[in-house]
Amino acid sequence: MAEVTFNDIIKPENLAYRKSALMTDNVMHYCPGCGHGTAHQVLAEVLEEENLQERTVGITPVGCSVLMYNYIDVDFQEAAHGRAPALATAVKRLMPDKFVFTYQGDGDLAAIGTAETIHTCNRGENILIIFINNGIYGMTGGQMAPTTLPGMKSSTSPYGRDVSMMGSPIKMADIVALLPGTCYVTRQSVNTAGGVRKFKKALKKAVQYQNEKRGTCFIEVVSNCPSGWKMTPVESNKWMEENMFPFYPLGDIKVPAE
Amino acid sequence: MAKIKGAVVVDREKCKGCEVCVVTCPTQTLALATEVNSKGYHFSYAANPETCIGCSNCAVVCPDGVITVYKVKIG
Numbered sequence: 001m002a003e004v005t006f007n008d009i010i011k012p013e014n015l016a017y018r019k020s021a022l023m024t025d026n027v028m029h030y031c032p033g034c035g036h037g038t039a040h041q042v043l044a045e046v047l048e049e050e051n052l053q054e055r056t057v058g059i060t061p062v063g064c065s066v067l068m069y070n071y072i073d074v075d076f077q078e079a080a081h082g083r084a085p086a087l088a089t090a091v092k093r094l095m096p097d098k099f100v101f102t103y104q105g106d107g108d109l110a111a112i113g114t115a116e117t118i119h120t121c122n123r124g125e126n127i128l129i130i131f132i133n134n135g136i137y138g139m140t141g142g143q144m145a146p147t148t149l150p151g152m153k154s155s156t157s158p159y160g161r162d163v164s165m166m167g168s169p170i171k172m173a174d175i176v177a178l179l180p181g182t183c184y185v186t187r188q189s190v191n192t193a194g195g196v197r198k199f200k201k202a203l204k205k206a207v208q209y210q211n212e213k214r215g216t217c218f219i220e221v222v223s224n225c226p227s228g229w230k231m232t233p234v235e236s237n238k239w240m241e242e243n244m245f246p247f248y249p250l251g252d253i254k255v256p257a258e
Numbered sequence: 259m260a261k262i263k264g265a266v267v268v269d270r271e272k273c274k275g276c277e278v279c280v281v282t283c284p285t286q287t288l289a290l291a292t293e294v295n296s297k298g299y300h301f302s303y304a305a306n307p308e309t310c311i312g313c314s315n316c317a318v319v320c321p322d323g324v325i326t327v328y329k330v331k332i333g
Contacts, residue, residue, distance in 0.1 A: 033276030037321025
């Protein structure tokens with residue numbers, strides 16, 4: 001049999017994976033290796049596969065992902081710092097047929113927006129909250145966040161987080177799972193191919209539950225911040241697996257009864 | 259037995275050289291180039307294209323979506 005050359009394989013009918021058509025051609029401003037990019041790709045894939053482009057409203061936060069609307073080709077609304085769940089509540093109540101999601105970092109969701117997050121989940125608003133947890137304030141220069149691990153160094157805790165003075169890290173997913181309004185709470189990661197595929201499944205479940213009006217879905221993504229942690233992307237993924245995953249264990253925290 | 263053969267195409271100009279795809283590849287197909295693209299990043303490329311099995315793991319974890327994967331069944 002004749003040898004198959006590279007050019008024989010590269011044909012549209014042999015396509016195995018391409019980036020989602022909902023991703024724009026803009027080059028993302030994220031640092032090399034940042035988990036935000038991967039999370040955006042997966043989200044765009046799910047919106048494309050579920051045919052949601054025309055009826056999605058995303059709420060962007062303040063933080064690194066503030067410019068998310070440049071990268072995914074769906075409708076977006078920018079919220080004030082931490083207020084994305086409140087804005088999402090308004091959008092969903094006024095336009096109940098829309099698919100509404102917020103995409104927030106840990107500084108946005110777990111620090112300034114704690115009240116909005118908890119009360120939105122407590123009311124059981126029919127929205128999806130995607131929470132990117134990298135344990136640091138990435139955009140402003142790697143300051144300590146509420147989710148920073150004990151002993152973890154940041155630019156405002158150069159000797160490591162001192163729990164006696166600064167308190168312990170807050171596990172937002174576990175907190176909102178206790179509230180009766182939440183329907184689906186899970187913690188995922190995007191550093192490996194397996195993790196990405198699990199995150200995609202979780203997003204698809206969240207879309208299904210929102211269509212069935214089951215309540216708030218909350219997906220936490222434990223992510224990395226190579227620049228803030230001052231590591232290479234590969235080192236930061238390894239550090240995350242060794243230090244973040246034991247404290248923020250992956251998996252479903254609350255699943256609705258079928 | 260049917261054999262799967264894959265091929266990866268990397269958008270060199272958009273690649274930021276984070277190396278996540280290189281460590282994810284199960285067959286060591288990808289590597290970072292010694293030369294750089296116009297932004298100064300050591301972009302990823304298929305160093306051993308004949309070993310690619312088209313599993314798409316590299317493209318799935320790529321934060322910048324610069325990798326396209328093709329695969330074909332032989333025999």
